[in-house]
Amino acid sequence: MRTKHFLENYEPTAEKPIPGEQEPRVITADVATILRAVVRPDDEDTGSSVSLVAENADTSTRTVYRVLSETTQTLSLDLADRLCLAAGSHVAACQLLFPDGTISNYFDGENGGIILW
Numbered sequence: 001m002r003t004k005h006f007l008e009n010y011e012p013t014a015e016k017p018i019p020g021e022q023e024p025r026v027i028t029a030d031v032a033t034i035l036r037a038v039v040r041p042d043d044e045d046t047g048s049s050v051s052l053v054a055e056n057a058d059t060s061t062r063t064v065y066r067v068l069s070e071t072t073q074t075l076s077l078d079l080a081d082r083l084c085l086a087a088g089s090h091v092a093a094c095q096l097l098f099p100d101g102t103i104s105n106y107f108d109g110e111n112g113g114i115i116l117w
Contacts, residue, residue, distance in 0.1 A: 022099060023076075023077050024077060024096035024097055024098045024099070025074035025075060025076060025077065025080075025096070025097045026074060026075045026076075026077055026080035026081075026091060026094045026095070026096060026097070027073070027074060027094060027095045027096070027097060027103070028067060028070050028071075028072055028073055028074055028075050029070055030093065030094035030095055031067055031075055031080050031083055031084060031091075031094055032067055032068050032069075032070050034083070034084050034087050034089045034093060034094070035053065035064065035067060035068055035083060035087050036068065037087065037089075038053060038087045038088065039053065039064070039068065050064050050065065050068075052086075053083065053086045053087055054086075055086075056085070056086035057079075057082040057083045057085070057086035058082060059079065059082065059083070063079070064083070067083060073097075074097050077091065077096075080094060091106065092106040092107065093106070094106065
């Protein structure tokens with residue numbers, strides 16, 4: 001069972017959700033944390049690490065930098081999954097924001113541990 005938690009300062013209109021969207025979104029800060037394990041600003045190869053992640057995630061380096069700078073509060077499930085996999089992790093390590101405003105972990109202890117939406 002999902003518990004209700006709300007993001008501080010979350011503005012649903014800022015993300016312009018798709019009407020009728022049922023798929024949860026992923027908290028950007030969680031994906032950025034995963035990416036920072038691979039892309040370290042103090043390393044000399046920061047640019048090449050970002051390029052490698054972007055290529056493996058089939059996205060642009062600009063998108064990777066935007067996620068790292070957390071310019072939005074949430075990401076689409078598809079983009080978050082591709083970025084996490086490219087960084088050697090899984091979206092299961094992130095929190096999900098559901099259309100009703102609840103935030104939950106990928107695993108909830110019911111339905112075999114995986115949240116079914």
